[in-house]
Amino acid sequence: MSVTEEKENILDRIDTPADLKALSEKELDSLAAEIRERLVRTVTSGDGCLGRGGHLASNLGVVELTIALHRVFDSPRDHIIWDVGHQSYVHKLLTGRREAFYTLRTPGGISGFTKRSESEHDPFGAGHSSTSLSAALGIARAERMMGSGAYTVAVVGDGAFTGGLIQEALNNCENTKGLRLIIIINENEMSISRNIGSFASSMSRIRMRPSYFRTKAATRHILESLPLIGKPTVRFITRIKKSLKDLLYGSNYFENLGLYYLGPIDGNDRKAVETMLNEAKKFNESVVLHIKTRKGKGYEPAESSPDNYHSLASRGAVPGGGFSCVFGESIVREATHDGKICAITAAMSRGTGLETFRKLFPERFFDVGIAEEHAVTFAAGLAAGGMKPVAAIYSTFLQRAYDNILHDAALQKLPVVLCIDRAGLSAGDGATHHGIFDVSFLSSIPGMTIYTPATYDTLRVALHTALRLGAPAAVRYPNSIEDEAVKTRFYGEGVQDIPGVRADFDPEHSPAVVIAVHGRMASEAIKISDMLSLQGISCGILLCEYIKPYDRLTEEIEGKLSCNTKLFVCIEEEIRSGGFGMNLRDMLERRGDLEGRECLIIATDDTFAVPDSGQTVYEAAGVDANTSSDKIIEAAKKIGIL
Helix, strand or coil: CCHHHCCCCCHHHCCCHHHHHHCCHHHHHHHHHHHHHHHHHHHCCCCCCCCCCECCHHHHHCHHHHHHHHHHCCCCCCEEEECCCCCCHHHHHCCCCCCCHHHCCCCCCCCCCCCCCCCCCCCCCCCCCCCHHHHHHHHHHHHHHHCCCCCEEEEEEHHHHHCHHHHHHHHCCCCCCCCCEEEEEEECCCCCCCCCCHHHHHHHHHHCCHHHHHHHHHHHHHHHHCCCCHHHHHHHHHHHHHHHHHHHCCCCHHHHCCCEEEEEEECCCHHHHHHHHHHHHHCCCCEEEEEECCCCCCCHHHHHCCCCCCCECCCCCCCCCHHHHHHHHHHHHHHHHCCCEEEEECCCCCCCCCHHHHHHCHHHEEECCCCHHHHHHHHHHHHHCCCEEEEEEEHHHHHHHHHHHHHHHHCCCCCCEEEEECCECCCCCCHHHCECCHHHHHHCCCCCEEECCCCHHHHHHHHHHHHCCCCCEEEECCCCCCCHHHHHHHCCCCCCCCCCEEECCCHHHCCCEEEEEECCHHHHHHHHHHHHHHCCCCEEEEEECEEECHHHHHHHHHCCCCCCCCEEEEEEEEECCCCHHHHHHHHHHHHCCCCCCEEEEEEECCCCCCCCCCCCHHHHHCCCHHHHHHHHHHHHHHCCCC
16 A cells, blocks of 8 residues: 555644644554554565665654653653664654655655754754763753753663763763753663562552652652751661662662662553653653663564564665675684684674674674774774784764774774775765765874775775784775676786776776776776766776775876876765875875876765755765766866867
8 A cells, every 4th residue: 555545544643743642542552553554664675565674673662652752741842862863763753754754764855863954853863872861961951051941851772871972971960950851761672770670670660659759759858948957867868778779679870870760661551651751750850761662562573583673774775795794704714714803893793794703703702782982992902912803883883983993903003903884875874874984084094004895805805904914904895785897897807815906907008087996986987987988088997995005005006007197086985075085186296196187086075965855875975977977077178188
C-alpha cells in the first residue's frame, strides 16, 4: 500500500504534539501500533515498504516513551534533546513531519537525525553520540538565567554513557537548584547500573508512589526551616541514609553526584512513564529517570535480532561486503601470521568488518564502546607495550580523537594504524556523517602516512604496508564496492607491492591535462577523462594510492609529467582547506614543478555538503563528473588548450 493510499487513522490526526493530549487511552494504544507500522514500512525493504533504511530497532523501542514525553511536556517551549538522534523518528512523526516522513534519508527529505533547521521541535542537532547532556545542560542554564520556566529533557541511550563527554557533563551538573533539567537514561541493551535486583525493584516501587516524593520534600522543608539545628540535621540524616543505602543497595552513581535518581521503570509502559515524568517535573532540581525499553518492540524480526536491525541500509545501497568486508578479511589474514596484531573498535565491530576477527582472536580484540578518544590512546598504549594495534573507526567519528592521534600516537612515533571507514562523502546520513575532514586534519600531523586505496587489492597492500611501517599510519577507504572500470584502467597488470602513483598514460608523453585523484574519485576521474576526450582534450589520470608523505608523492608525480602537460588538476571529495589538492599544489610549487602550468583544485568547498532536493552528495559538493569537466573545460579555454 503506498503512502498516499493509506487509510485515515489516528496518526494522521496528529499535526502537533498538543493533539496527543486529547486522545483516549484506547486511541493512544492504537497510535503506538500505527507508529510502529509506519516505522517498519518506511525503513525496511519489502512488499509495500519504502526501504529508506535507517535505525529501526531503537525507534521501535521508544514509541511509548516519545508519546509520553509529548503528552507531559510542551514542545517546542520545553526542549526535548535526543542523543545521537537514532531514536528521534517517532518524535519526528509527532511534530509535524508525518506527511514528509516517507522522504526519510533521501536528498532534500527528512533527516535521519535531529536537525535545528528542519523543525522548531529539534532544539539541538545530533548525529554523534554523547552530546545531548552537555547541550541540555547549556540550554537549561540559559532558560534558568532568562527565567522562562521551560523544562529541558535529555534522552540518552545507555550506550552513550561510554562516551567521556557524558561523564564530563555529569561532572558539571552542580548547582542545579531551580534547574529544570530531566535526564532520561534509556537502557535498551546493556546495563549501566548494578542496582538491579529484588531490593532495587522494591525501592523503585516505593519511589513510584507520588506520596513518596511529596512526603520526602515536605519533611526536608520542615527540617531545614528549624532554627540552628535544621540544616545540620538534614545533612546528618542524609549521611545516615546514604550509608544505609550503600550497605544494602550499593552506591548510586547519580545520587553521589547530587542528582535525584528515579527508577528503573518499564519504558514501554506509557502510563508508568507519564507518571514518573510528572513526578520529575515537581522537583526544582535536576532529575535522572532510568527507564528500560525493548529494542525492536512490536516487530518480531527486530525484537529477536536487535543488532541486525539497529541500522538498515536503504534500497539501492551498497550490498553486503565492500571495502569494510575486505578490510575485515585482510586483518584476519595478517593477524593469523602475526600474533602482535590487535584490533580496536568503538562500538562498531559489525560496521567496520571486525566480527570475524572478534570471534577468531577474542584475546586481541577490544571493543571500547563509544569512546573514540580512548580507543586511540588505548591503541597507543598497546603500541608502547610492543603490540601492533589497528583501530577501525568511521571517519566522521575519528574527528573526536584528533588530540589523541596528535599527542599520544604521532608525537611519540608509536605504530598505531588507523583504518578509516566511511571515508569521503556519505549518502543517507547527512552532514554529520560525511568523512570529508580526516585528510585535512591528518595531513597536518607530522610523521603521519596516509594510504588511499581505490580497489580491494590495494587496500590489502596498504594494510600490509602500514603494519610494517613502524610509525603512525592511516588507511582510508569508502563505504562502497570497488569499481571494475578502475581495476581495468589501472591494474590490468596487477597490483604493486608498495603503494605508489599509477598513471593511465605514458609518462614520457603526458597529455595536455593531467588529473590527480585518490581513492573513490578514480571512478569520477575516468568519467571526466572520457567527457574531455569527446571535447578534443587529451586527458590523463594519476591515481595516488597514498597522499602523504607529500615529498615522496610529489617526486613520483614529477616523474610522470612531461612538458606537454599544461593543466594539472587535483580532484577530491574532501574539504578543500588543508586537503590533498592544496598540499600537493604547495609542494609542486616549492619544487618548481608548476612553472609553465596552471593548477586547478576541485574539492568540497567550505560546505558540509548537504544535498538539495534531487541532487546527489557529489553534485551538492560540486565534485561530480559533469561539474568537474565543466570547470576543466573552462580552465582549458583560458590557457588555450581548447
